[in-house]
Structures are given as C-alpha cells and as structure tokens.
Amino acid sequence: xxxxxxxxxxxxxxxxxxxxxxxxxxxxxxxxxxxxxxxxxxxxxxxxxxxxxxxxxxxxxxxxxxxxxxxxxxxxxxxxxxxxxxxxxxxxxxxxxxxxxxxxxxxxxxxxxxxxxxxxxxxxxxxxxxxxxxxxxxxxxxxxxxxxxxxxxxxxxxxxxxxxxxxxxxxxxxxxxxxxxxxxxxxxxxxxxxxxxxxxxxxxxxxxxxxxxxxxxxxxxxxxxxxxxxxxxxxxxxxxxxxxxxxxxxxxxxxxxxxxxxxxxxxxxxxxxxxxxxxxxxxxxxxxxxxxxxxxxxxxxxxxxxxxxxxxxxxxxxxxxxxxxxxxxxxxxxxxxxxxxxxxxxx
Numbered sequence: 001x002x003x004x005x006x007x008x009x010x011x012x013x014x015x016x017x018x019x020x021x022x023x024x025x026x027x028x029x030x031x032x033x034x035x036x037x038x039x040x041x042x043x044x045x046x047x048x049x050x051x052x053x054x055x056x057x058x059x060x061x062x063x064x065x066x067x068x069x070x071x072x073x074x075x076x077x078x079x080x081x082x083x084x085x086x087x088x089x090x091x092x093x094x095x096x097x098x099x100x101x102x103x104x105x106x107x108x109x110x111x112x113x114x115x116x117x118x119x120x121x122x123x124x125x126x127x128x129x130x131x132x133x134x135x136x137x138x139x140x141x142x143x144x145x146x147x148x149x150x151x152x153x154x155x156x157x158x159x160x161x162x163x164x165x166x167x168x169x170x171x172x173x174x175x176x177x178x179x180x181x182x183x184x185x186x187x188x189x190x191x192x193x194x195x196x197x198x199x200x201x202x203x204x205x206x207x208x209x210x211x212x213x214x215x216x217x218x219x220x221x222x223x224x225x226x227x228x229x230x231x232x233x234x235x236x237x238x239x240x241x242x243x244x245x246x247x248x249x250x251x252x253x254x255x256x257x258x259x260x261x262x263x264x265x266x267x268x269x270x271x272x273x274x275x276x277x278x279x280x281x282x283x284x285x286x287x288x289x290x291x292x293x294x295x296x297x298x299x300x301x302x303x304x305x306x307x308x309x310x311x312x313x314x315x316x317x318x319x320x321x322x323x324x325x326x327x328x329x330x331x332x333x334x335x336x337x338x339x340x341x342x343x344x345x346x347x
Contacts, residue, residue, distance in 0.1 A: 003057050006115075007049030009108040014045030016102060078125045086121020090114035153178035154269065155225070155243045157252040158188045158235070161207035165271035166251055170217045180225045180248065181211060188235060240264060276338050279308045286329045287346060288312070292320045306341075315344040 018041025019034050094110030101109070154175055160166045161181075169175050189211070192204025215222045229238040236257045243250045249267040252258055258268045282288070290304035295318045302317025304327075314320075314327050327343035334340075 003050065003053035006053035006112065007046060009112045010049035010052065011042055011045030013108040013112075014041040014048070016108075017041050018044075020102065079122045082121035082123070082125025083118050084121075085125065086117040086119070087114055089121065090117030093117065153180055153246075153248050154251050155180045155182065155239060155246075155248045156185065157182075157239055157250065157254065157257065158185050158192075158207055159254040159257070160251045160271060161185070161189060161210045162203050163253045163271060164206065164210050165253075165275060167210050167213050167217065169271060169274075170214055175251075177221070179214060179222045179251075181214075181222065182225045182227070182239065182242065184228065184235060184238060186211070186224065236260065240266065272338070275308075279310060279339070280306075282310075282329055282332060282339075282341060284329055284332060287326055288329065288343070289324060289326050290314070290343075291324045292317050292322065294321060310339055310341060312341040312343055315342075317345060320345075 015038050018037035018039070021037045021041075090113050091110075094113040097106040097110045097113070100106070154177065156166065156179060166175070170179070186208075189204050189207040192200050193208055195201050195204065225242070227242060229241045232238050232241065236254070239250060239252075239257070240261050242248070243261065243266045244264060249269050250258070250261045251269045251271070252261075253270055253272040255270075258270050258273075261268050288306070290306070290312050292302040292304050292314060294303050295301065296303045296313055300316050300318050302314045302320055304312040304314060304317075306312060312327065312329075314325070317325065317327075326346040328346050329341050329343045331342040332339060333342070
C-alpha cells in the first residue's frame with residue numbers, strides 16, 4: 001500500500017508539472033502539448049514513484065525488525081519524539097509548496113515531504129537517545145541512560161559490581177570505551193538489596209553504590225543495557241550470549257563464569273585476578289615482617305595480613321595478637337579467592 005501511495009503522490013505531482021509545461025511552451029497545438037506533457041509526466045512519475053516507494057517501504061519494514069527489538073524504551077521514546085519533530089519540520093517545508101505552487105503540484109509534494117521528514121526524524125532521534133534524554137533531564141535506572149548494545153565495550157556483571165575493584169580500574173582510566181550494565185544485572189542487585197538476610201542486603205547495596213559511583217567516574221560512557229535474551233533464564237548464560245554477540249569484554253569476578261566465557265572465546269577481565277597478579281611475589285623461604293591481628297582457626301595459629309590483603313597464617317602465634325614479628329614463609333597456597341601464606345616465627 002505504501003508503494004502505491006508514494007507512486008500516486010509523485011505521479012500526480014509530475015503529471016501536473018508536465019501539463020503546466022505543455023501550457024508554457026508555444027506549440028502550434030497547445031491542447032496536444034498539454035496532453036503529451038501530462039502523459040510524459042505521468043509515465044515518469046509512475047516509474048520514479050515505484051522506485052522511491054519500494055525504497056520507502058523497505059525502510060519502514062526494516063525499522064520494526066532491526067530497530068525496535070534492539071531498542072530500549074529510551075530509544076523508542078526518542079524515536080517517537082523525532083517523528084513528531086520531523087512531521088512539524090515537514091509541514092514547515094511543505095507549506096510554501098502549497099502556497100506558491102498550483103494545488104495539483106504543491107499538495108502531493110507537501111505530503112511526500114512530510115512523510116520523508118517524519119521517518120528521517122524518527123531514525124535520527126532514536127540513534128541519539130542518550131544525548132536527547134540528557135538534554136531533557138530524563139534518566140532511568142538511578143541516573144544511567146538506557147540504550148541497546150550498538151558497539152563493543154565492557155559488560156559488567158553483579159559479582160564485579162559487588163567486588164568494587166572495577167571502580168578503581170575506571171578511576172585509573174583502565175576501562176577505555178563504554179561500560180555496559182545489563183538491566184537484569186541491576187535487577188539482580190536490587191533483589192539482593194531488598195533481601196531479608198543482612199549479608200545479602202549489604203552486598204546488594206554495595207553493588208548499587210558502585211554502579212552509581214561508576215556513573216560519576218565514567219560519565220556518559222556508562223549505559224544501562226536493556227537488551228534481553230529471552231531464550232535463557234540464567235543470568236550467566238545471558239551475559240555470555242550478549243558479550244559474544246557484541247564482541248564485548250566481560251568484567252566479572254565469578255571464577256566459573258570467567259572460565260565459561262573464556263572457553264567460548266570471549267575476552268574476560270577479572271579485577272580479582274588482576275589484583276592477584278599485581279601482588280608482590282612471595283616464595284617459600286622469604287622472610288616478612290607482619291603484625292598478628294587475630295587468632296587462627298587451628299590451635300596455636302595466629303593470623304596476619306599483608307598490605308595487599310593476603311592472609312598469613314603463622315604457627316605458634318596465637319598468644320602474639322597485636323605484636324609484630326618476623327616470619328619465614330614455609331608454604332604458599334592458591335585458593336579461589338587468592339593466595340594464602342603459611343609461616344613460622346623466626347627465632
């Protein structure tokens with residue numbers, strides 16, 4: 001139907017143009033010239049209208065299939081706003097056509113101009129949703145602009161938000177590009193923050209606080225990703241699918257998720273593993289000066305911590321809590337949360 005409408009408008013306009021052209025020329029037979037001009041204009045309009053109409057129809061058909069499923073509510077709002085703005089601009093541009101051209105020419109051209117400007121406005125504004133929402137002061141998800149994943153960057157999961165070290169990476173400028181926060185990750189953190197269990201509630205609130213702090217550090221480079229993966233219920237599976245589709249790096253401290261993502265060829269940034277790699281290397285036989293802070297879980301053990309947070313379990317140091325001592329490292333153990341050192345007091 002849209003092809004026929006565009007073809008009709010263009011055919012009417014060019015038929016009128018051909019008729020007027022036949023009137024303007026000094027032909028021996030003016031009526032014949034007018035008829036021939038109208039026929040020539042109608043034929044040209046029919047062909048040209050068909051080409052432009054099919055192109056216009058293709059554009060309209062692609063919008064629901066490409067734009068809408070991958071668009072957030074913010075982009076759809078901006079697109080609707082752009083449609084209204086484009087229609088208004090089209091009316092302003094088309095009004096002189098109606099006023100200064102014959103009605104049979106100006107009216108079809110004005111309608112066509114309004115259609116073109118309306119579609120162009122919707123597409124242009126939907127692609128600039130971030131800037132438009134920022135200009136109007138409309139923001140969602142705790143001040144974070146929402147949009148669809150249209151470029152590679154970093155995809156953040158809840159474990160990295162709760163861990164908090166991603167905030168230091170952002171402050172140091174080690175996360176170039178856009179930082180994407182999936183909407184379902186925010187929902188997961190919100191669920192933790194509303195939990196009855198005090199520890200879960202604390203972790204959820206910490207994660208939400210980190211997200212808010214990231215917005216202040218990263219500014220417009222942080223965006224909520226409203227893209228969903230309805231074929232999967234598991235959050236980890238959703239993250240892997242989205243990161244794979246967009247070729248984005250996954251930021252997580254979840255060891256199992258990191259391994260699963262890496263096995264699928266997805267780039268993984270684990271702040272916990274990065275911090276572990278940057279710790280001062282300690283080997284068996286090294287001597288360290290530590291301060292025993294508490295009693296260990298086994299009889300006679302004392303526990304100390306290095307400046308980087310590494311736990312040092314010291315033999316026969318339970319009665320030395322609060323004291324400094326030199327210890328010799330006798331074993332280094334790797335755990336899921338990092339390394340653990342075992343030592344004994346140097347005589």
